[in-house]
Amino acid sequence: MKKLEEFRNDFDILKSGEYVYFDNAATSQRPRQVLDAVSNFYKTTNANPLRGLYDWSMGATEMYENARKKVAEFIGGVKSEEIIFTRNTTESLNLVAYSYGMDNVGEGDEIVVTVMEHHSNLLPWQMVAKKNHAKLVFLEPDEEGVISKAEYESKITDRTKIVAVGHVSNVMGVTNPVKEIAEYAHSKGAVVVVDGAQSAPHMKVDVKELGADFFAFSGHKMMAPMGIGALYGRKELLENMQPFLTGGEMIEYVTRDDATYAELPHKFEAGTVNAAGAVGLEAAIRYLQKVGFDFIAEQEHKLTVRMMEGMKKLPYIKIYGSSDPARHSGIVTFTMDGVHPHDISSVLNDDHVCVRAGHHCAQPLMQFIGAGSTARASVYFYNTEEEVDRFLEHLAKVRSVMGYED
Numbered sequence: 001m002k003k004l005e006e007f008r009n010d011f012d013i014l015k016s017g018e019y020v021y022f023d024n025a026a027t028s029q030r031p032r033q034v035l036d037a038v039s040n041f042y043k044t045t046n047a048n049p050l051r052g053l054y055d056w057s058m059g060a061t062e063m064y065e066n067a068r069k070k071v072a073e074f075i076g077g078v079k080s081e082e083i084i085f086t087r088n089t090t091e092s093l094n095l096v097a098y099s100y101g102m103d104n105v106g107e108g109d110e111i112v113v114t115v116m117e118h119h120s121n122l123l124p125w126q127m128v129a130k131k132n133h134a135k136l137v138f139l140e141p142d143e144e145g146v147i148s149k150a151e152y153e154s155k156i157t158d159r160t161k162i163v164a165v166g167h168v169s170n171v172m173g174v175t176n177p178v179k180e181i182a183e184y185a186h187s188k189g190a191v192v193v194v195d196g197a198q199s200a201p202h203m204k205v206d207v208k209e210l211g212a213d214f215f216a217f218s219g220h221k222m223m224a225p226m227g228i229g230a231l232y233g234r235k236e237l238l239e240n241m242q243p244f245l246t247g248g249e250m251i252e253y254v255t256r257d258d259a260t261y262a263e264l265p266h267k268f269e270a271g272t273v274n275a276a277g278a279v280g281l282e283a284a285i286r287y288l289q290k291v292g293f294d295f296i297a298e299q300e301h302k303l304t305v306r307m308m309e310g311m312k313k314l315p316y317i318k319i320y321g322s323s324d325p326a327r328h329s330g331i332v333t334f335t336m337d338g339v340h341p342h343d344i345s346s347v348l349n350d351d352h353v354c355v356r357a358g359h360h361c362a363q364p365l366m367q368f369i370g371a372g373s374t375a376r377a378s379v380y381f382y383n384t385e386e387e388v389d390r391f392l393e394h395l396a397k398v399r400s401v402m403g404y405e406d
């Protein structure tokens with residue numbers, strides 16, 4: 001397949017073919033175009049943005065603000081000032097919890113989350129609930145990993161102030177019915193916070209169509225550098241929120257005892273910003289658009305089908321989530337009878353196959369599915385069928401390495 005080969009050639013780290021990288025849900029690899037954009041920023045325009053009145057600083061500001069426009073276009077054509085640059089999804093969600101949640105959730109109110117949430121979309125809400133004496137309510141999926149209409153309609157009520165839901169689960173790979181949940185949540189007057197860490201890299205997102213009042217994602221899972229992420233927030237909400245962090249260029253005027261704050265989006269961007277990261281994120285979005293979400297979905301589906309079919313032939317493997325590969329978003333979480341997931345990962349690593357093992361920062365979900373920890377293989381569009389076969393070949397040897405005679 002010509003297109004795949006062309007794209008794969010852009011990833012120097014994958015070129016030798018020595019390693020099979022199946023931990024894309026944790027972080028993706030970066031193509032040369034992204035690395036070049038970051039390096040070009042430092043080589044040609046580096047200065048502290050948003051401060052200086054000289055060419056380099058103004059150039060850095062322009063590149064940083066252009067990146068913001070690109071992000072705004074990428075998630076459905078929202079206003080630039082509705083995009084806040086953060087370090088990652090975790091920081092974006094903390095910003096919402098602290099600057100919106102703490103001031104808008106009171107005693108007896110409810111915050112609805114799913115039991116599938118990554119800790120980054122759970123712990124900030126635990127903090128709000130504890131501090132303000134509110135209650136956390138959990139949506140639970142069925143056997144196939146799906147949150148039913150009956151489930152969310154019975155748990156989202158007039159007491160619900162916030163519904164915080166992951167768009168795609170980093171363990172099950174399932175895409176949650178966010179649009180339907182958001183519609184229902186809005187009918188009850190709740191604000192909807194969407195964790196898009198696992199959706200933005202893989203599918204076209206339109207935050208308005210989705211009904212997200214806030215949408216958080218990380219650059220590093222979609223080929224941008226680590227340390228840059230974004231938060232979309234509806235302007236009316238952001239305008240009425242207090243800053244999350246303070247200091248630097250997020251001010252309008254400061255006296256000894258008080259301060260007024262800058263307009264959006266800078267009110268939420270304290271300290272020196274990650275301009276090179278933002279430039280890298282813009283390059284990553286351009287690259288994603290060149291690859292195209294249709295190609296990404298097609299490729300990930302093909303690889304997931306091959307992987308799950310191969311794994312089903314191994315009777316000692318249990319796959320979590322849906323039995324339908326189409327509902328996995330390239331993520332296959334599994335356990336192996338008699339072998340700890342850490343051993344699966346270590347034995348595979350001996351053959352240079354990289355998979356994740358552990359609780360995937362989703363311990364309540366691990367408790368819900370009755371597994372202490374699991375192994376997870378996750379693909380991206382640049383992975384190949386040959387790599388899936390190598391993974392399967394080595395996976396089939398793990399039990400014998402661990403002393404089993406199957």
Ligand SMILES: Cc1ncc(COP(=O)(O)O)c(C=O)c1O
Pocket residue numbers: 025026088089090091118120121166168169170195197198218
């Ligand atoms: C669904 C989900 N939410 C949030 C996060 C946190 O992302 P980050 O570590 O980039 O803040 C992750 C990372 O694995 C994730 O998969």
